Amino acid sequence: MIRLGLRLTLSGGREAAVRLMLIAAAVALGAGLLLVTLAGVNGVNAQNGRYAWLQSAGTSQSSTAIWWNLTKDDFDGQTIGRLDLAPASADPVLPPGITHLPAPGEYYASPALAALLRTTPADQLADRFPGHLAGTIGNAALPAPNTLLVLVGRTVAQVSHEPGAVKVSSIDTTTPSSCPSAAACYLRIGINANGMDLIFSVVGLALLFPVLIFIATATRLSAARREQRYAAMRLIGATSRQVSVVAAIEASVAAITGTVAAFGLFFVLRPPLATIPWTGAPFFTSDLSLSPADIALVALGVPIASAIAALLALRRVRISPLGVTRKVTPKPPRAVRMIPLLLGVVELGLVPHLVFLRGDTGRQIDVFVPGFVLVMAGLMIAGPWLTLVGSQLMARRTSRPAALIAARRLADNPKAGFRSISGLILALFVTSVAVCAITTINVHRTVASSTLAAVTVTGEYGVQPPVSADLVADVTAVPGVTGVAVARFDQAQHKLIRIGEFQSPVSLMSCAQLDRTPALGRCLAGAQVAYIPQGGLAFGLRHAQWQTTWQAAPFSAAALAKFPSDGLFVATDGTAAAIERVQTVLDRAYPDAGGWPTIAAYETSGTLPAEWQQLANVVILASIPIAGCTLAASVAGGLTDRKRAFSLLRLTGAPLRMLQGVVALEGAVPLILVAALSIAAGFGATDLFLHAQMDYGLSSPGLGYVAIVLAALVLALAIIAATFPLLARITGPETARNELEVARLRNRQIRTAC
Numbered sequence: 199m200i201r202l203g204l205r206l207t208l209s210g211g212r213e214a215a216v217r218l219m220l221i222a223a224a225v226a227l228g229a230g231l232l233l234v235t236l237a238g239v240n241g242v243n244a245q246n247g248r249y250a251w252l253q254s255a256g257t258s259q260s261s262t263a264i265w266w267n268l269t270k271d272d273f274d275g276q277t278i279g280r281l282d283l284a285p286a287s288a289d290p291v292l293p294p295g296i297t298h299l300p301a302p303g304e305y306y307a308s309p310a311l312a313a314l315l316r317t318t319p320a321d322q323l324a325d326r327f328p329g330h331l332a333g334t335i336g337n338a339a340l341p342a343p344n345t346l347l348v349l350v351g352r353t354v355a356q357v358s359h360e361p362g363a364v365k366v367s368s369i370d371t372t373t374p375s376s377c378p379s380a381a382a383c384y385l386r387i388g389i390n391a392n393g394m395d396l397i398f399s400v401v402g403l404a405l406l407f408p409v410l411i412f413i414a415t416a417t418r419l420s421a422a423r424r425e426q427r428y429a430a431m432r433l434i435g436a437t438s439r440q441v442s443v444v445a446a447i448e449a450s451v452a453a454i455t456g457t458v459a460a461f462g463l464f465f466v467l468r469p470p471l472a473t474i475p476w477t478g479a480p481f482f483t484s485d486l487s488l489s490p491a492d493i494a495l496v497a498l499g500v501p502i503a504s505a506i507a508a509l510l511a512l513r514r515v516r517i518s519p520l521g522v523t524r525k526v527t528p529k530p531p532r533a534v535r536m537i538p539l540l541l542g543v544v545e546l547g548l549v550p551h552l553v554f555l556r557g558d559t560g561r562q563i564d565v566f567v568p569g570f571v572l573v574m575a576g577l578m579i580a581g582p583w584l585t586l587v588g589s590q591l592m593a594r595r596t597s598r599p600a601a602l603i604a605a606r607r608l609a610d611n612p613k614a615g616f617r618s619i620s621g622l623i624l625a626l627f628v629t630s631v632a633v634c635a636i637t638t639i640n641v642h643r644t645v646a647s648s649t650l651a652a653v654t655v656t657g658e659y660g661v662q663p664p665v666s667a668d669l670v671a672d673v674t675a676v677p678g679v680t681g682v683a684v685a686r687f688d689q690a691q692h693k694l695i696r697i698g699e700f701q702s703p704v705s706l707m708s709c710a711q712l713d714r715t716p717a718l719g720r721c722l723a724g725a726q727v728a729y730i731p732q733g734g735l736a737f738g739l740r741h742a743q744w745q746t747t748w749q750a751a752p753f754s755a756a757a758l759a760k761f762p763s764d765g766l767f768v769a770t771d772g773t774a775a776a777i778e779r780v781q782t783v784l785d786r787a788y789p790d791a792g793g794w795p796t797i798a799a800y801e802t803s804g805t806l807p808a809e810w811q812q813l814a815n816v817v818i819l820a821s822i823p824i825a826g827c828t829l830a831a832s833v834a835g836g837l838t839d840r841k842r843a844f845s846l847l848r849l850t851g852a853p854l855r856m857l858q859g860v861v862a863l864e865g866a867v868p869l870i871l872v873a874a875l876s877i878a879a880g881f882g883a884t885d886l887f888l889h890a891q892m893d894y895g896l897s898s899p900g901l902g903y904v905a906i907v908l909a910a911l912v913l914a915l916a917i918i919a920a921t922f923p924l925l926a927r928i929t930g931p932e933t934a935r936n937e938l939e940v941a942r943l944r945n946r947q948i949r950t951a952c
C-alpha cells in the first residue's frame with residue numbers, strides 16, 4: 199500500500215501534481231512562519247544572554263576585582279550605556295568584547311556609537327566622554343548590532359567615589375529577572391527572564407494560532423475529491439486500514455515536501471529577517487537559530503499533523519464504502535456555542551479584580567492568558583453559529599438566485615463556510631487587541647512638551663553637587679536654550695502637594711524662571727515663588743500634569759536664593775542640536791548622574807517598552823498575511839471540491855456571473871458578520887485588561903486601525919474575487935462532460951457492489 203500511495207501521489211496526472219504543489223507551497227509558508235517564530239524566541243534569549251554581563255553586581259572577592267559604575271545617557275531618543283571602569287586589583291576581570299581595560303583618558307565604543315561619534319558634532323556627543331576613542335567593543339558584549347555602549351577608563355579615585363559604583367570580580371552570564379540597578383533597567387534590550395514567559399504566551403496566542411490554522415487548511419485541499427477516490431477503493435475491496443495508509447502517505451508526501459522547502463526558505467531569509475527590530479532592536483543573524491528540539495518539532499510535527507488530519511477526514515469512508523455518497527445535512531449549530539466566548543469575557547472581567555497583578559508577570563500569565571485563550575477559542579466555536587444566523591438573515595431578505603443559493607449552502611454546512619475565514623477572524627481580534635492597547639496606553643501617557651531637559655541634583659538624596667551659578671550660565675549660553683529654572687528645597691518644610699493620585703514633597707521655584715519655562719506650569723498672579731513637586735520627573739512630568747497653576751509659597755525671590763538647589767530644568771527651542779548640547783553640558787557637570795531626558799524621552803522609558811510595541815507590530819503584520827493565505831487556500835480548495843456541483847449548474851443554464859455571486863456571498867457574509875463580533879470582542883477584552891492592569895479607559899484606536907481593518911477586509915474580498923477565473927475554468931462544458939462521465943462510472947460501480 200505504501201507503493202500505491204506514492205504512485206497515486208506522484209503519478210496521478212496533472213490534477214494530482216497541481217494539488218501536491220499547492221499543498222506543499224502552503225505547508226512551506228506555514229511551516230516557514232513557524233520556524234521564524236521559534237527562531238525569534240531563540241533570538242530574544244540570545245540577546246538576553248549578551249545583555250547579562252551588564253547586570254553584574256558587586257562581590258566580596260578582590261583578587262580579580264574591578265571598579266564598575268553603570269549609568270545611562272540619551273542621544274536623539276536612543277539610550278547610551280556608559281560603564282566607567284578602573285582596576286581594583288593587579289589582574290582585574292575584563293568585560294566581554296575587549297582585550298584590556300581602557301586607560302584613564304581613553305574609551306571604547308560600540309560600532310554603532312563609534313559611527314555616531316564620527317558624524318555628530320563633538321559638542322553634541324563626543325564631549326560627554328573624557329579622553330579619546332581608543333577602540334571598538336566586540337559583538338560578544340553587544341545585545342544588538344545597533345547597541346550604543348561606551349566603556350570609559352577612569353582612575354580608582356574617580357570611580358570609587360561615584361554613587362552606585364561597585365567592585366565586580368566575576369561577570370554574570372544569566373540575565374536576572376529583576377534589574378540590580380536603575381541604569382540596568384533603562385539599558386534593557388530584549389525581555390527579562392519573567393517576561394520570556396509572557397513572550398511565549400503572546401506569540402502562541404497571536405501568531406501560532408493563525409499559522410496552525412493555515413497548515414490545517416492547506417492539508418485539506420481537495421479533501422472531497424480524495425474522499426471519493428478512497429470510497430472507490432473501498433468499493434473494490436480495499437480495507438479501511440489500507441485506505442488509511444494510502445491517505446497518510448499522500449498527505450505526508452506533500453507535508454514533507456513543504457517542510458523541507460520551509461527550512462530552505464527560512465535559511466535564505468534569515469539575514470534580512472535579523473534586521474527586523476522585533477524587540478525594539480535588530481538581531482545578529484546568528485541569533486535567529488533553531489535548537490534540535492525546534493527542528494524536530496517542525497520536521498516531524500508538521501508531517502505527522504498532516505497525516506492525522508487526513509485520517510480524521512476519512513471518518514465517513516471508514517463507516518461504509520458508500521459513506522461519501524450518503525451525505526445528509528449535519529445538525530445545525532446552536533446558540534450554546536457562544537458560551538466559551540462569554541466565559542472568556544467574564545474571566546477577564548472578574549478574576550483580575552480579585553487578584554493583585556501589577557508587576558507580577560507570573561500572575562498576569564495565569565489570569566490573562568486563559569482569558570484570552572477562552573475568547574479566541576470562543577470566536578472559533580461561535581463562528582459556525584454566527585454563519586448560520588447570517589445565512590438565515592440573507593435568505594429572509596433577498597429573492598435573488600445567487601443570494602438564495604449561497605444562503606442555502608451556508609445553512610447546510612456553516613462549519614465549512616466559517617472555516618475559510620477563521621484565520622482572518624483571529625487576525626482581526628489580535629489586531630484589535632494590539633492596536634487598542636497600545637493606543638490607549640500612549641494616550642494616557644501623552645506629555646506636554648518634548649523641549650524640556652531636567653535633572654534632580656540633590657533633593658532628599660544628596661547624590662549630586664548643587665547647581666552652581668557657572669553651570670546655569672553655561673547652560674543659558676547654549677544656542678537654542680529659552681529658559682533655565684532651578685528648583686530649591688526648604689529642609690524645614692514638610693508640606694505635601696498632590697499630583698494626580700500621588701502626593702509629593704515640595705520644592706520651591708522662582709516665578710520669573712517659571713515664566714521662561716512654561717512647560718513646567720505657571721504661578722498665581724502676583725506670586726514670586728511657587729511650590730512644585732520635589733523630585734521633578736518622578737511625579738510631575740507624567741500625563742501632562744505640569745500644565746497647571748502652582749500654589750504660591752510664602753517667600754520672596756530674594757529669600758529663595760538662600761535655599762539649597764534641588765534640581766535643574768532647561769527649556770529649549772525643541773531642536774535636536776539644542777537638546778543634545780544641553781545634555782553634553784550637564785554630562786560634563788554630573789558625569790555619573792545618568793543622562794538628562796526630555797519629558798517625552800522620560801515617558802517613553804516607562805511602562806510601555808518599545809520592544810512590546812514592536813512585537814505587536816510584527817504580530818499584526820504577520821497575522822493578516824497568514825490569514826489571507828489561509829483564505830486563499832480554503833476558497834481555492836472549496837471550488838475544486840465543488841467542481842461537479844458548479845459544473846452541473848452551468849450545464850443547466852446558470853450564468854457564470856450568478857455562480858461568482860454565490861462564491862462571493864459565501865465568503866463575504868460570514869466574514870463581515872463574524873469580523874464585527876471579533877472586533878467587538880477585541881475591544882471588550884482590551885478594555886477589561888486595561889482597567890484591571892492600569893486603570894485606563896479604552897481610547898479610540900484612530901484612523902490607522904480603521905485603515906488596517908479595511909485593508910484586511912478588502913484583501914479578503916480581493917482573494918475571493920481572484921478565484922473567479924478558476925471558477926470559470928472548472929465549470930466549462932468540457933469539465934461538465936467529464937464530471938457526468940465520472941458520475942456514471944461511479945454509479946455503475948455502486949450498483950455492481952450492491
